[in-house]
Amino acid sequence: MKVYSIGIFKVTPGGKPVLLSIVYELSSFGFFQRGSVKEVSLFVSRETVGRTGVNERVSMEHTQTQKVCHTTVDSKGLGCTVLTDSEYPGRVAHSLIRLALDEFNKVHNESVWRAINTDTELPTPALEQLILKYQNPHEADPMMNLQKNLDETITIVKKTVEQLGQRGEKLEDIASKSDDLSFQSKAFMQNAERMNKCCGYV
Amino acid sequence: MNMNSNTNNPNQGGFDQFGNNSFSIKEKQIESINRMLSLKASDSISSSKPGWQDVWKILIFDTYCSSIISPILTKGALRNQGITLYLPLHSDRQPIQDAPAIYFVLPTLDNIKRIAEDCKNKLYDNIYLNFASKLPNNLMEELATLTIQSDSVSMISKLYEQFLNFVTLEKDLFTLNFPKESYLQFNDPTIKDSQAQENIDSVVDSLFSVLVTMSVIPIIRCPKNGAAEMIATQLEKKISQHLLQSGVGNLFSNEMGSQLSSFYRPVLIILDRNIDLSVMLHHPWTYQALAHDILNMSNNRVKVDVTNDNVTKKVTYDLDSTSDYFWSANTGAPFFNVAGEVKNLIKDYTDSMEKLKQLTDVNVDLDSDDLSKVNENKSIGLGDLVSSTKEKKRLMDLHTNLATDLMKNIRDRQIDCFFTMEEAIITRTMFDKKELNSLITSPVVGEAGGKGTLEDKLRLLLIYYLSTKNIPTNEMETYEDALTKMGLDLTCLQYFKKTKAFNESLLAIVNQPSTSTKGASSTTTSTSTTASGFMSMLTGYQPNIETFASFFSQGVRSLLPKSKDLFVTRVVESIMDLKNTLDADYLYMDPKIQNKSNVPRRTTPFKEAIVFTVGGGNYVEYQNLQDYSKKSNKKIIYGTTELLTSKDFLAQIKTLKDHTN
Numbered sequence: 001m002k003v004y005s006i007g008i009f010k011v012t013p014g015g016k017p018v019l020l021s022i023v024y025e026l027s028s029f030g031f032f033q034r035g036s037v038k039e040v041s042l043f044v045s046r047e048t049v050g051r052t053g054v055n056e057r058v059s060m061e062h063t064q065t066q067k068v069c070h071t072t073v074d075s076k077g078l079g080c081t082v083l084t085d086s087e088y089p090g091r092v093a094h095s096l097i098r099l100a101l102d103e104f105n106k107v108h109n110e111s112v113w114r115a116i117n118t119d120t121e122l123p124t125p126a127l128e129q130l131i132l133k134y135q136n137p138h139e140a141d142p143m144m145n146l147q148k149n150l151d152e153t154i155t156i157v158k159k160t161v162e163q164l165g166q167r168g169e170k171l172e173d174i175a176s177k178s179d180d181l182s183f184q185s186k187a188f189m190q191n192a193e194r195m196n197k198c199c200g201y202v
Numbered sequence: 203m204n205m206n207s208n209t210n211n212p213n214q215g216g217f218d219q220f221g222n223n224s225f226s227i228k229e230k231q232i233e234s235i236n237r238m239l240s241l242k243a244s245d246s247i248s249s250s251k252p253g254w255q256d257v258w259k260i261l262i263f264d265t266y267c268s269s270i271i272s273p274i275l276t277k278g279a280l281r282n283q284g285i286t287l288y289l290p291l292h293s294d295r296q297p298i299q300d301a302p303a304i305y306f307v308l309p310t311l312d313n314i315k316r317i318a319e320d321c322k323n324k325l326y327d328n329i330y331l332n333f334a335s336k337l338p339n340n341l342m343e344e345l346a347t348l349t350i351q352s353d354s355v356s357m358i359s360k361l362y363e364q365f366l367n368f369v370t371l372e373k374d375l376f377t378l379n380f381p382k383e384s385y386l387q388f389n390d391p392t393i394k395d396s397q398a399q400e401n402i403d404s405v406v407d408s409l410f411s412v413l414v415t416m417s418v419i420p421i422i423r424c425p426k427n428g429a430a431e432m433i434a435t436q437l438e439k440k441i442s443q444h445l446l447q448s449g450v451g452n453l454f455s456n457e458m459g460s461q462l463s464s465f466y467r468p469v470l471i472i473l474d475r476n477i478d479l480s481v482m483l484h485h486p487w488t489y490q491a492l493a494h495d496i497l498n499m500s501n502n503r504v505k506v507d508v509t510n511d512n513v514t515k516k517v518t519y520d521l522d523s524t525s526d527y528f529w530s531a532n533t534g535a536p537f538f539n540v541a542g543e544v545k546n547l548i549k550d551y552t553d554s555m556e557k558l559k560q561l562t563d564v565n566v567d568l569d570s571d572d573l574s575k576v577n578e579n580k581s582i583g584l585g586d587l588v589s590s591t592k593e594k595k596r597l598m599d600l601h602t603n604l605a606t607d608l609m610k611n612i613r614d615r616q617i618d619c620f621f622t623m624e625e626a627i628i629t630r631t632m633f634d635k636k637e638l639n640s641l642i643t644s645p646v647v648g649e650a651g652g653k654g655t656l657e658d659k660l661r662l663l664l665i666y667y668l669s670t671k672n673i674p675t676n677e678m679e680t681y682e683d684a685l686t687k688m689g690l691d692l693t694c695l696q697y698f699k700k701t702k703a704f705n706e707s708l709l710a711i712v713n714q715p716s717t718s719t720k721g722a723s724s725t726t727t728s729t730s731t732t733a734s735g736f737m738s739m740l741t742g743y744q745p746n747i748e749t750f751a752s753f754f755s756q757g758v759r760s761l762l763p764k765s766k767d768l769f770v771t772r773v774v775e776s777i778m779d780l781k782n783t784l785d786a787d788y789l790y791m792d793p794k795i796q797n798k799s800n801v802p803r804r805t806t807p808f809k810e811a812i813v814f815t816v817g818g819g820n821y822v823e824y825q826n827l828q829d830y831s832k833k834s835n836k837k838i839i840y841g842t843t844e845l846l847t848s849k850d851f852l853a854q855i856k857t858l859k860d861h862t863n
Contacts, residue, residue: 030391031398035427 002028003134004037004067004083006096006127007045008104010113011079017050019119021104023127025135043180044069045081052079057097059090060159072097076110090156092137100130225468225810225837226373230415231366232274238332238364239283239304260298260326261288264307266367267334269379271306273371273502276525291316295325302328302359308367309337311344318348321357328359335367335407365411365453368841371502372523372533374831375824376841378408384843385475385817386854388429392861402429405843406436409814412841413441413470414453420470420812421804422791423777425784428474429816434791437472441793468810468837471777475817478769479698480628480668482851483661484822485621489540490533491821493521493604495847496611506607519600528597534825537605537612544598544605551598554591561587616641616653624665629766638666643684656690661848667698694852697859768826770813778808778836810837818846818854 005024009017024041026034044062052058052071061068066086070093073079080097103126113122133139239259261280263271268290271280280288289295291307303326307313317331349355370376381387381401388401413419419441424434445452475482486495493499497506499521508517523530528547532540561584612618623641626633642659645652654662663681667673682692767775776783795801813827819842831838846854 027395030389031393031395032388032429032432033391035431039427 001087001135001137002085003088003093003096003131004085005041005045005081006100006131007042007049007081007083008100008122008124008127009046009049009079009081010116011049011052011073011077017046017079018116019046019121020108020113020116021122021124021127023124023131025131039181041083043178045071045083046180047174047178049073049079049081057094057156058159059093059156061086068093070094070097072101074101078104078113080104089137090158092134094156096130096134100127103127103130225416225839227376227412227416227839227841228274228370228373230417231270231368231370232279234364234366234415235271235275235306236283238306238362238366239280239285258286258301259284260301260303261285262291262295262303262305262307262320263288264291264310264313266308266379267306269501270334270366270369273369273522276522295320297323297325300327302326302330304330304332306332306334306364309333309335309341311341314341314345315348318345318352318354321349321354322352324354324357326357329357330359331361332364333362334364335411336363337361365414367411368408368415369501371845374828374837374839376412376839377819377845378405378841378843380404380408381843383854383857385846385851386858386861388474388817388843389476389858390861402432402436405433405816406440409433409437409470409472409841410440412812416812417454418466418468419445419454419793420468421808422470422472422793423788424472424791425474425477425788428476430472430474431789433816434472434789438791438793442796445793446796466810467804467808468812469777469804469808470812470814471774472814472816473770473773475815475819477773478823480624480665481768481770481823481826482818482820482846483664483848484624484628485617485658485661485848486822486825487536487618487621488534488821488825489537489608490521490529491825492537492608492612494821494845496608496617497604498847504604506603507610508603508607517603519604526597526600528601534828537608537618540601540605541609544601547594547598547601551591551594554587554594558587558591615647615655615658617658620654620658620662624662625766627666627669628768630669638662639680642681646688656685656688657849657852659685659688660690660692660694660852664695664698667695667702691856693859694855697855697862700859700862766826767830768823770815770823771826771830774811774813774827774838775830775834778811780804780807808836810839812839812841814841816843818842818844818851820846820848820851 003025005022007022008020010020011017019042022042022045024034024038026037029037044067048058048060048069049071052073054073054075054077057070057072059068059070068084068086068088068090070082070084070090071079072094078101080101082093082097082100084093104122104124107124107126108122116122239261285304287298287301291305291313305317307317317329320326321329346355349358368376368378378384381404384401387393387398422434422438424430445454486492490499493504497504502521503518504521505516505518507514521529523533528543532543535543619637619641623633623638625631627638641653642663644654646656646659647654653659663685667678682695686692773784775781777788790801790803792801815823819840824840827838827840830836844850
């Protein structure tokens with residue numbers, strides 16, 4: 001069970017989400033593959049959070065790679081994404097999201113991030129600690145079992161990658177428009193989807 | 203302006219004493235080594251003519267430094283520098299009095315210990331230590347401690363850190379020979395972070411040495427997301443910091459000043475091996491590349507099977523472009539031409555022998571009055587003729603034997619067929635499917651109807667697999683079954699199958715299916731220009747596969763050499779000519795600019811480039827770049843972590859596959 005990244009974005013309706021802060025934990029990937037993995041992680045995070053409604057909790061799974069992107073956007077337009085593998089419990093991921101948003105708000109004033117319009121890195125050391133702590137969901141969230149019962153009223157919308165696109169967009173088209181991906185990564189995603197063998201090296 | 207290139211001056215920024223820009227790494231490394239070896243002379247009080255006692259020196263080297271010196275300095279050249287004796291570091295050596303010893307070694311703990319032991323045993327009077335790269339502090343302390351303990355610190359006269367940790371094989375070819383199994387090291391998903399970082403550090407260090415030796419600060423370009431980017435970024439930082447700290451007296455400065463050198467700034471292109479793997483499997487067809495692939499030429503040295511009177515023995519030859527004019531002229535020649543040239547060489551030699559016979563012929567009419575005059579005329583130029591004839595014989599023997607051995611292998615294994623088929627596949631020209639099938643599924647060489655060894659067949663199959671987008675499953679199965687039945691282990695193929703998705707991304711652009719682009723009016727222009735840029739790069743100057751096919755029918759295949767730029771060559775061309783196709787994916791770094799957020803771009807095309815592949819390279823790629831550089835009148839130096847034969851490369855792939863399970 002792994003948490004790969006925690007990202008904070010400023011989400012504006014109709015616009016591209018702006019990256020405010022992001023941390024990664026990619027030690028499970030080969031040393032020389034981490035660059036590409038980061039790229040794809042950022043791309044997936046940004047696209048998913050951009051298509052998440054306000055106060056909606058989404059857990060989007062990519063079945064072939066067994067990776068899940070959990071997102072939420074709060075009422076102020078602050079979005080948070082957490083990338084995990086498919087084993088990781090979705091509820092814990094969402095409570096991690098809540099924590100991450102809290103930590104971010106503690107350190108960064110709303111007026112600060114509202115004004116930002118291009119990707120930046122607002123340092124948030126608490127996120128580094130969170131991503132390490134939450135690698136083990138049981139330790140990090142001992143209330144997990146208890147929460148399970150209480151949270152039944154909170155719905156998490158489970159989506160698949162195919163549903164990500166709006167107005168009939170396909171993942172390939174989204175990928176080709178994205179600036180996050182280098183040309184090679186884009187072509188790779190296009191092709192890998194077609195062959196149903198995405199990220200075989202991962 | 204002082205333009206004399208005497209030994210005390212640092213590198214002249216790439217210019218020789220006539221102001222000509224000689225972009226030759228071999229020349230520069232020889233200069234550096236000579237400066238290192240002549241250090242004693244600059245020490246001595248007498249200036250112009252050192253007495254003969256001062257000149258004689260001993261050279262002590264380790265294995266790595268021996269591999270640096272042997273391809274570029276002959277025994278004669280060493281003698282010219284006053285080296286009369288050269289010995290390996292890790293060997294039993296006798297004390298020699300009254301002679302300075304120059305050590306040229308890598309900074310390792312074993313070497314340090316042995317040096318300290320030499321000092322303790324007082325083998326030599328004065329020791330000049332030269333480390334091929336930076337000596338780490340802990341090793342310096344170790345050396346100090348050991349020599350103080352034996353009270354022999356005074357034996358060490360000088361200690362230098364050179365920037366020579368790379369091996370130069372030709373004036374435009376170098377290799378690091380490190381890390382060993384570099385393809386594996388830079389692609390292994392199970393590698394420890396610390397080991398990976400160590401490997402990166404050593405490559406960065408060697409590249410830094412290359413740049414210092416050539417006295418250039420290049421623009422650096424590399425693809426994103428891989429070992430190449432990590433190495434390039436770290437190298438740029440290292441140069442940048444060095445310039446900041448050392449200011450005017452930095453390692454790259456030269457007498458000419460910086461105005462002229464900026465004119466000649468080359469581009470350093472650092473590439474991951476993965477952008478083109480098929481070249482590593484390609485059967486070569488040029489003389490030097492064949493010597494490497496078939497006979498395992500290493501460090502310009504090759505072992506040849508020579509048959510005399512039915513007795514075959516192995517003879518070792520050194521192939522040196524500087525002293526061997528035949529080799530120099532024919533390294534890149536197609537093998538058929540070489541055979542013809544060797545015939546010319548033989549004819550040249552026999553003519554020479556004839557002339558010699560005439561001059562030394564003692565069939566003179568003894569009754570003639572003009573006896574003395576006749577003898578006089580005949581002896582002019584005799585000495586030169588004898589030595590040049592001797593040299594011709596040496597070369598003739600060498601190349602006849604080499605070409606014969608190569609010929610035997612080519613004929614037995616039918617390498618020309620494999621080469622032609624692979625070339626057609628790689629350059630996407632028409633080829634005969636039946637022939638492909640025959641080459642792969644026929645028995646191995648030695649049996650009836652045999653074509654190629656198992657390895658030859660595997661190479662062809664892998665190239666076909668890597669270069670072709672959609673191969674029908676049953677077709678692949680036919681090939682795989684045939685090869686497995688013959689006893690071939692298909693692990694390497696499994697590895698490429700797994701990573702094909704990645705490599706296919708390049709092919710996807712070539713064969714753009716019309717359906718996905720038709721309705722997508724939202725496709726941005728930037729994507730389509732880069733796509734078409736890649737397309738034109740991959741298919742040469744025929745962007746449309748249909749029109750291409752219409753020009754050629756099955757039977758017609760051009761026998762004339764035409765431009766067959768490999769992928770790396772196309773990338774290099776694109777970068778040197780400042781085409782924007784790669785900008786999205788390739789970083790642009792300038793170590794001279796300290797403000798990294800605003801780096802002004804070069805506006806005139808590059809005339810010179812250093813191309814470095816991380817994870818291995820070979821002579822086929824080298825030759826292809828040289829062909830391009832001649833055609834376009836540019837200067838290109840090719841370097842890599844290791845020069846690998848296909849066999850070596852496949853062995854690493856196999857290990858890699860085992861690690862990815």
